[in-house]
Amino acid sequence: MVVNVKLVGLFQTGRFKQKDREYPAGIKVQDVINELKLPQQHFGIVLVNGVHADIDTVLTEGDHLVIMPIVDGG
Amino acid sequence: MKFQTTDPAANPTAILYKRCTIDLRSGDMSFADIPCRNLEDVLGGFGRSFQDLAEREIENAYCEENPLIVNTGLLTGSSVMTGMRTYFSGYSPIKGSKAGLPAAMWSTGSGRFGAKFKWTGLDELIFENRSEKPVYVVITETDAGPQVALKPAEHLFGLSTHDKIMALQKGYADAHFAVIGQAGENWQNNYMGAVALSTENQLKEHEDKSRFAGRGGMGSLMGYKNILALVAQSSDKFKPLSEAIKQVNLNVIKGGGSARIQPLSRGGGGGTWAAYDVLQEFHAVPVNNFRPQGNDIPEQLFRENVEKEYNIKSQACYRCGITCHNNISEKNADGSKGEFLAKFDYEPLNLFSTNIGIHDAGQAARLIQLGDNYGMDAISLGVTISYALSYNERHPEKTILNGATFGDYEKIRELIIQAGEGTLPEIGQGSMRLSQRLNETSYAYHVKGLEIAAYQPETNPGYIWAIAGGHMSMGTYGLLTREGKSDLESWVRGITEDKLHIVGFDMIGLCKFFDITKGIGTQMVVDCLKSELDLDVSTDDIRAAVRRAFLRGLALELRQGYTKAEFCLPAEVSENPNQNIKLPNITSREFIEKLEKRVWEIFEPELEGLFD
Numbered sequence: 001m002v003v004n005v006k007l008v009g010l011f012q013t014g015r016f017k018q019k020d021r022e023y024p025a026g027i028k029v030q031d032v033i034n035e036l037k038l039p040q041q042h043f044g045i046v047l048v049n050g051v052h053a054d055i056d057t058v059l060t061e062g063d064h065l066v067i068m069p070i071v072d073g074g
Numbered sequence: 075m076k077f078q079t080t081d082p083a084a085n086p087t088a089i090l091y092k093r094c095t096i097d098l099r100s101g102d103m104s105f106a107d108i109p110c111r112n113l114e115d116v117l118g119g120f121g122r123s124f125q126d127l128a129e130r131e132i133e134n135a136y137c138e139e140n141p142l143i144v145n146t147g148l149l150t151g152s153s154v155m156t157g158m159r160t161y162f163s164g165y166s167p168i169k170g171s172k173a174g175l176p177a178a179m180w181s182t183g184s185g186r187f188g189a190k191f192k193w194t195g196l197d198e199l200i201f202e203n204r205s206e207k208p209v210y211v212v213i214t215e216t217d218a219g220p221q222v223a224l225k226p227a228e229h230l231f232g233l234s235t236h237d238k239i240m241a242l243q244k245g246y247a248d249a250h251f252a253v254i255g256q257a258g259e260n261w262q263n264n265y266m267g268a269v270a271l272s273t274e275n276q277l278k279e280h281e282d283k284s285r286f287a288g289r290g291g292m293g294s295l296m297g298y299k300n301i302l303a304l305v306a307q308s309s310d311k312f313k314p315l316s317e318a319i320k321q322v323n324l325n326v327i328k329g330g331g332s333a334r335i336q337p338l339s340r341g342g343g344g345g346t347w348a349a350y351d352v353l354q355e356f357h358a359v360p361v362n363n364f365r366p367q368g369n370d371i372p373e374q375l376f377r378e379n380v381e382k383e384y385n386i387k388s389q390a391c392y393r394c395g396i397t398c399h400n401n402i403s404e405k406n407a408d409g410s411k412g413e414f415l416a417k418f419d420y421e422p423l424n425l426f427s428t429n430i431g432i433h434d435a436g437q438a439a440r441l442i443q444l445g446d447n448y449g450m451d452a453i454s455l456g457v458t459i460s461y462a463l464s465y466n467e468r469h470p471e472k473t474i475l476n477g478a479t480f481g482d483y484e485k486i487r488e489l490i491i492q493a494g495e496g497t498l499p500e501i502g503q504g505s506m507r508l509s510q511r512l513n514e515t516s517y518a519y520h521v522k523g524l525e526i527a528a529y530q531p532e533t534n535p536g537y538i539w540a541i542a543g544g545h546m547s548m549g550t551y552g553l554l555t556r557e558g559k560s561d562l563e564s565w566v567r568g569i570t571e572d573k574l575h576i577v578g579f580d581m582i583g584l585c586k587f588f589d590i591t592k593g594i595g596t597q598m599v600v601d602c603l604k605s606e607l608d609l610d611v612s613t614d615d616i617r618a619a620v621r622r623a624f625l626r627g628l629a630l631e632l633r634q635g636y637t638k639a640e641f642c643l644p645a646e647v648s649e650n651p652n653q654n655i656k657l658p659n660i661t662s663r664e665f666i667e668k669l670e671k672r673v674w675e676i677f678e679p680e681l682e683g684l685f686d
């Protein structure tokens with residue numbers, strides 16, 4: 001299945017900004033994070049189709065996944 | 075401080091702090107070892123100063139009875155990472171109720187002044203009355219204990235914050251400095267004066283790299299008292315690092331707390347600037363006076379775009395491994411670093427760029443630098459200017475001031491200069507007064523008279539209960555954007571339980587980046603207190619003390635005449651909801667009314683008897 005993945009901020013470095021990517025059915029957000037080797041300590045926000053989700057969310061065909069680093073004041 | 079107990083929660087009076095009180099009118103000064111009243115006093119910062127402020131009934135910030143209290147926290151000057159904070163407290167010239175009474179306020183900054191101050195042996199300095207002539211104050215460590223002297227300061231008058239520090243540095247070795255700029259000197263017309271605190275990098279490189287205690291106009295209060303600078307002169311007194319502190323410091327650097335603040339080159343998130351990328355995903359980066367337009371305009375200030383043309387270097391306060399300062403300089407033709415411009419923290423960056431229609435990093439940096447050198451709070455200044463620009467956009471036929479509009483760099487620059495020099499009270503006195511004068515208050519982005527930080531109010535109704543402005547005294551700014559919470563229960567819990575604990579950092583002497591999500595009621599802090607000071611205190615005791623201190627702040631607001639109706643967000647937020655923001659609407663009138671009811675039901679019973 002195809003999932004549109006958008007990476008925000010430092011996650012783009014050495015990867016991409018936004019891409020359609022092919023994944024097996026039943027894959028979770030955590031699997032995408034692992035596959036892209038995103039640094040865990042910066043992991044902050046996940047949106048699936050514009051709605052906050054978590055790393056256990058199961059993705060389905062055509063989903064739009066946004067992965068963002070943490071934002072925390074300052 | 076003197077410690078005659080290891081149990082500060084049970085025996086606070088067995089812990090004494092050294093206070094010097096100076097009568098600026100007569101020059102008299104007295105020293106005393108004061109027993110702590112409670113754990114808040116022991117922790118220090120605003121936890122202590124607000125109890126003292128509560129003992130005074132002040133009707134006008136610029137009156138002789140309004141003290142300026144300078145103090146530190148229990149871990150200021152310790153080996154614990156970020157232990158650099160100095161606190162300035164008093165009744166604020168800028169933050170006040172509609173009844174006309176000034177609010178109690180504190181402001182804090184890092185740099186190295188706080189540690190040097192603590193190492194002189196003094197814990198608190200209270201300035202009473204005002205000096206007839208400009209003075210600066212020298213606090214020195216001697217064998218007989220701390221000594222304090224008042225010195226004539228005519229030669230410093232009119233200098234910028236940086237130039238004052240450079241001038242003082244010539245006369246005082248082994249010292250650090252807390253100074254005001256021209257804005258604070260022009261306190262009559264400028265209520266947003268900040269206090270600049272010198273950094274090691276500033277003294278070594280002679281570049282204007284101060285840190286600032288900006289909020290609430292404590293620099294203007296200092297100016298009213300005719301104090302242009304404080305000098306703290308002492309030798310360094312870092313204890314050797316214990317295993318426990320080493321472990322804590324390592325946790326702070328490697329743990330989740332500060333990872334996003336670390337430089338990109340060290341695998342970090344690149345500082346608070348990174349908020350731009352994340353908030354833009356929700357179209358929640360403030361644009362043109364807090365009205366995001368749903369377009370990609372904020373992306374021009376993304377770090378990756380700025381880096382192409384400017385040199386960015388991460389620096390830190392002395393010995394801090396968090397390295398949160400993103401210093402931006404011109405880039406020479408060969409790619410090397412050119413002239414230093416300014417620090418790019420998220421707040422000043424946004425408020426002097428996208429939120430005033432400036433999308434050029436160099437111009438934004440120049441404006442930040444200008445405001446810093448005049449010694450003005452970047453948040454109050456940026457937001458008051460954005461209000462004026464918004465007014466002019468709405469009234470092209472009868473503009474105010476110099477007619478500046480969004481993006482007009484030269485005219486905005488002119489406004490900053492005039493405000494800094496005290497010739498433009500319309501800007502210098504803040505957005506609440508300006509909007510009241512113009513009778514258009516709905517789009518003045520302040521809460522309780524203090525301008526809000528660069529997080530859209532639509533994302534943070536917690537601003538309503540922040541006791542010292544913005545998001546840094548109520549840590550709910552990420553509840554919607556980061557955690558996706560839009561239900562009433564989460565917000566009630568956030569405001570009344572977890573997120574108010576952010577203010578604990580403004581007691582103990584540490585930066586919030588030490589552990590911004592958890593506050594100071596943690597095992598890490600317990601370990602630090604044991605290792606550094608041999609104090610046994612539980613996380614529960616710390617949390618209880620922080621909560622009491624927060625509630626005291628709320629009670630003081632009510633005592634200074636705030637009505638509940640004044641605990642509100644800018645009206646535009648609910649009157650004209652911004653459809654461009656891609657987040658659930660949690661600032662509708664209905665939601666806010668329910669939230670207010672629930673929050674006050676919890677807070678109100680706890681406020682009773684706090685000042686008995």
Ligand code: SF4
Nearest residue numbers: 184390391394398585
């Ligand atoms: S976190 Fe930043 S401001 Fe605080 S001490 Fe470290 S470098 Fe300084």
